[in-house]
Amino acid sequence: MFVDEVDIHVAAGDGGRGCLSFRREKSAPRGGPDGGDGGRGGSVYLTASPHLNTLVTFRFHPTYKATRGAHGEGSNRTGRDGEDLELGVPVGTVAYEQTADALVQIADLTEAGQRVVVAKGGRGGRGNQHFASPTNQAPRRTEPGQLGHVSDLRLRLKLLADVGLVGFPNAGKSTLIARISAARPKIADYPFTTLSPNLGVVSLSGERSFVVADVPGLIEGAHEGHGLGHRFLGHLERTRVLVHLVDVSSLTGRDPVEDFDVIQRELALFRDENAENVAGGPLSDKLQIVAANKIDAIDEPERLERLRQHATQQGLWVYPVSAVTGQGVDVLLEAIWTAFQPPQTSDTRARATSSPA
Ligand SMILES: Nc1nc2c(ncn2[C@@H]2O[C@H](COP(=O)(O)OP(=O)(O)OP(=O)(O)O)[C@@H](O)[C@H]2O)c(=O)[nH]1
Numbered sequence: 001m002f003v004d005e006v007d008i009h010v011a012a013g014d015g016g017r018g019c020l021s022f023r024r025e026k027s028a029p030r031g032g033p034d035g036g037d038g039g040r041g042g043s044v045y046l047t048a049s050p051h052l053n054t055l056v057t058f059r060f061h062p063t064y065k066a067t068r069g070a071h072g073e074g075s076n077r078t079g080r081d082g083e084d085l086e087l088g089v090p091v092g093t094v095a096y097e098q099t100a101d102a103l104v105q106i107a108d109l110t111e112a113g114q115r116v117v118v119a120k121g122g123r124g125g126r127g128n129q130h131f132a133s134p135t136n137q138a139p140r141r142t143e144p145g146q147l148g149h150v151s152d153l154r155l156r157l158k159l160l161a162d163v164g165l166v167g168f169p170n171a172g173k174s175t176l177i178a179r180i181s182a183a184r185p186k187i188a189d190y191p192f193t194t195l196s197p198n199l200g201v202v203s204l205s206g207e208r209s210f211v212v213a214d215v216p217g218l219i220e221g222a223h224e225g226h227g228l229g230h231r232f233l234g235h236l237e238r239t240r241v242l243v244h245l246v247d248v249s250s251l252t253g254r255d256p257v258e259d260f261d262v263i264q265r266e267l268a269l270f271r272d273e274n275a276e277n278v279a280g281g282p283l284s285d286k287l288q289i290v291a292a293n294k295i296d297a298i299d300e301p302e303r304l305e306r307l308r309q310h311a312t313q314q315g316l317w318v319y320p321v322s323a324v325t326g327q328g329v330d331v332l333l334e335a336i337w338t339a340f341q342p343p344q345t346s347d348t349r350a351r352a353t354s355s356p357a
């Protein structure tokens with residue numbers, strides 16, 4: 001099951017109490033203070049794992065508590081530390097602390113192996129051995145352990161992909177990702193075949209590669225919750241390029257220009273409550289490439305031409321493709337690759353072309 005948002009409660013362990021004790025032995029009937037320190041409480045960590053792709057385990061197990069530190073003991077024995085808890089999360093997980101009136105981002109785990117503490121264990125209290133002084137050789141003072149940090153968290157998975165596929169249901173997004181990568185999503189001739197995002201890695205010649213995300217289709221009113229709504233668009237926030245698939249075939253009674261406009265409107269209306277925390281800005285500002293799909297099944301070429309004119313007026317390139325036959329797909333992939341290369345500054349270009357004086 002794909003779960004991309006969960007609320008969990010994490011509690012670190014309290015520190016152990018410092019001990020009050022005096023050395024009592026035959027050889028030292030009035031020995032000094034020897035109360036040991038309390039152990040440190042266990043902390044709770046999130047660790048990004050490349051082997052996970054859903055937050056589902058947290059849905060069934062929402063509470064995590066690390067163990068406390070043991071109390072200090074006589075003979076200067078320090079209490080044992082509490083055990084840390086490591087919670088594995090998928091790469092791309094963002095953690096927010098839930099305060100009374102807001103969600104505050106505390107971590108963004110974008111790399112495998114990255115580890116952050118989300119609840120810090122309490123320090124152990126000091127035993128009375130630390131409080132002896134020339135004027136007080138039999139101190140009765142000890143410290144309690146610090147309380148462990150407790151927190152309510154929201155975890156959100158925001159997939160890490162370079163390219164996002166958007167479009168109406170049935171436009172052919174899953175067919176395209178299946179053609180260009182090893183991803184094998186369900187493909188069928190009915191809307192909303194895809195119910196959760198799929199990721200695929202595309203490899204091009206020369207060891208070039210990028211990651212594509214196929215998300216469930218959008219329909220008019222998605223921003224009001226129609227269809228599957230905007231729920232999955234958050235997964236495209238980190239992408240650099242959107243590929244907008246439009247069905248231009250004669251198989252549907254739909255109008256490609258209208259379909260195109262509806263999706264553009266829905267992208268513009270998408271607002272994520274945490275968008276300000278995400279680099280890259282609104283989805284409608286992202287670089288966009290239009291793929292006119294199903295050209296193998298087009299009887300009236302003017303359908304493609306009208307879409308091309310309409311998109312070109314908005315400064316977008318249109319690439320005719322067939323996700324089924326593969327026609328035009330290589331050209332599309334090269335265009336995608338070129339689109340998200342960082343622009344060469346005029347400065348570096350000048351340096352690359354000018355020879356030393
Ligand atoms: N003729 C033709 N049919 C295609 C092409 N691409 C996809 N299809 C068909 O269109 C239908 C929908 O394809 P999907 O890939 O499931 O569409 P989708 O955009 O992922 O749809 P949702 O998951 O519902 O959003 C399937 O029957 C595909 O076989 C194409 O290039 N040519």
Ligand SMILES: [Mg+2]
Pocket residue numbers: 173174175185186187193194
């Ligand atoms: Mg699909």
